[in-house]
Amino acid sequence: MSSTNHPLPMNQSEKTELPERIPQHVAIIMDGNGRWAISRGLPRLAGHRAGTENLRRIIEACIEFKIRYLTIYAFSTENWGRPQEEVQGLMRILEDVIDREIQELHDQGVKLRHIGRLDRLDPRLQEKVLQAIEFTKDNNRLTLNVAFNYGGRDEIVCAIQHMLEDGVEAEDVSDELVSQYLFTAGVPDPDIIIRTSGELRGSNFLIWQGAYCEWIFTPTYWPDFDRTELLSALEEFSQRERRYGKIAENQGDLPQHAS
Ligand code: IPE
Ligand code: IPE
Ligand code: MG
Secondary structure (H helix, E strand, C coil): CCCCCCCCCCCCCCCCCCCCCCCCEEEEECCCHHHHHHCCCCCHHHHHHHHHHHHHHHHHHHHHCCCCEEEEEEEECCHHHCCHHHHHHHHHHHHHHHHHHHHHHHHCCEEEEEECCCCCCCHHHHHHHHHHHHHCCCCCCEEEEEEEEECHHHHHHHHHHHHHHCCCCHHHCCHHHHHHHCCCCCCCCCCEEEECCCCCCCCCCCCCCCCCCEEEECCCCHHHCCHHHHHHHHHHHHHCCCCCCCCCHHHCCCCCCCC
């Protein structure tokens, strides 16, 4: 599907002044669903459902802002340690979202990818995820990477195992080669990682790919993180200077101090 014929999901782009530099790849740790629910006297799963509703709005905003890649952390390798009822509920939500949303995502030009391991999921759910990926594979407006049963360390372990299986020689191992063995192969590194809910940690998310990303933390719980907050994050990113270990461009020709 071509990316040119889709109407904008919201008619807001004329009104919105976008920041100068829009990141190519935004990643989000969608945290705080449980606390959002508890603060309203609701069960945690209601928070996860509200989080899913919000995801739909943020996907639309990403399309509007012409972000090319969105990676969302939906279920970590550590989240298996939650009560079984919550884990089962999260699996059901993934299934419902695919059933309900895949046609609309497709119509909007979204290409779905999965990062993480599918093998621990129910075979029926695995099949559903694979079908959704196949269904949207030719879209190119926004690539949505869903990190589900994803862990950054697990990803690196998996990459090392595959390199060994392929007989890669030690001297051929490079940054680029490792990147090609990760679940995100072919996807550029994230420019920014946003974490909602006030927690100031990475929780095993994109630990290789995020080496030089800009981190943005907000106290807002994920279900309340809206288009305006996304726009503020993009504005903040636009003002950050990325130096990659070098020095600021205008500091290279300062007069030398006599010693
Ligand atoms: C993030 O929200 C979603 C998942 C981890 C699946 P949480 O469920 O972690 O919400 P809090 O952090 O307990 O509020
Ligand atoms: C990270 O959130 C995982 C997801 C958002 C899917 P957690 O709530 O699981 O992380 P911790 O426990 O605060 O580190
Ligand atoms: Mg949490």
